[in-house]
Amino acid sequence: NAGVTQTPKFQVLKTGQSMTLQCAQDMNHNSMYWYRQDPGMGLRLIYYSASEGTTDKGEVPNGYNVSRLNKREFSLRLESAAPSQTSVYFCASSEAPGLDEQFFGPGTRLTVL
Amino acid sequence: GNSVTQMEGPVTLSEEAFLTINCTYTATGYPSLFWYVQYPGEGLQLLLKATKADDKGSNKGFEATYRKETTSFHLEKGSVQVSDSAVYFCALSQSGGSYIPTFGRGTSLIVHP
Numbered sequence: 001n002a003g004v005t006q007t008p009k010f011q012v013l014k015t016g017q018s019m020t021l022q023c024a025q026d027m028n029h030n031s032m033y034w035y036r037q038d039p040g041m042g043l044r045l046i047y048y049s050a051s052e053g054t055t056d057k058g059e060v061p062n063g064y065n066v067s068r069l070n071k072r073e074f075s076l077r078l079e080s081a082a083p084s085q086t087s088v089y090f091c092a093s094s095e096a097p098g099l100d101e102q103f104f105g106p107g108t109r110l111t112v113l
Numbered sequence: 114g115n116s117v118t119q120m121e122g123p124v125t126l127s128e129e130a131f132l133t134i135n136c137t138y139t140a141t142g143y144p145s146l147f148w149y150v151q152y153p154g155e156g157l158q159l160l161l162k163a164t165k166a167d168d169k170g171s172n173k174g175f176e177a178t179y180r181k182e183t184t185s186f187h188l189e190k191g192s193v194q195v196s197d198s199a200v201y202f203c204a205l206s207q208s209g210g211s212y213i214p215t216f217g218r219g220t221s222l223i224v225h226p
Contacts, residue, residue, distance in 0.1 A: 104156030
C-alpha cells in the first residue's frame with residue numbers, strides 16, 4: 001500500500017518549457033488535490049477534484065491545468081513555466097471532499113530558471 | 114471566507130519542555146479541525162483531528178481541544194523530544210458549499226537536546 005505517489009521528485013525547467021507532474025493514489029479515494037508550498041506562505045490550493053470526472057479551481061490556478069485521468073490519477077500541467085512557479089508541489093487525496101483528513105504525497109521540488 | 118491563523122515561528126524549545134502552538138479559525142457552521150505535521154523533506158501527515166465542539170484529538174503525546182466559544186484549536190504537548198522538530202499546520206475543512214480545505218501558514222518547531 002503505497003498511499004499517494006508523485007513523480008518526479010525533482011525537476012529543473014527553463015522559462016517557457018512545459019511539464020506534467022503525475023500523482024496517483026491507491027486508497028480508492030474520491031477526492032484529490034494539488035497544492036504548492038512556498039516559504040512563509042503555507043499551502044495554497046491550485047486545483048482539486050472532488051470526485052472522478054470533476055475538477056475545480058483553487059486559490060492559485062493561473063498558469064496550471066489539471067486532468068483527473070481516472071479515480072487513481074490526477075495530473076498537474078504547467079504549459080509555459082515561469083520563475084514564479086518555482087515551488088514544492090504536493091498532491092493529496094481524501095475519501096470524500098470536506099470533512100475528511102487528507103493524505104499527502106512526498107512532493108515534487110520544481111525550479112524554473 | 115474561512116481562515117486559519119496560527120502563531121508565527123520558529124518556536125525553539127529544550128527537550129522535555131512544554132509546547133503550545135496557538136491556532137484560531139474563522140468559519141461558518143461546524144468545520145472539522147486538524148493538525149498536520151511535516152518533517153523535513155516530506156509531505157504533510159495527519160497528527161490529530163476533532164470533528165465537533167469540545168472534542169479532544171490526541172496522538173503521540175500531542176493534544177488539541179476544539180473550542181467553539183473561542184474558535185481555537187491549540188496544540189499542546191507536555192514534554193517535547195528532539196524528534197518532534199518539524200513544521201506544524203493547523204487546518205479546517207467542512208462539507209457542503211466549498212470543499213476547499215484551509216491551512217494555516219505553519220509553525221516551525223525546533224527542539225534542542
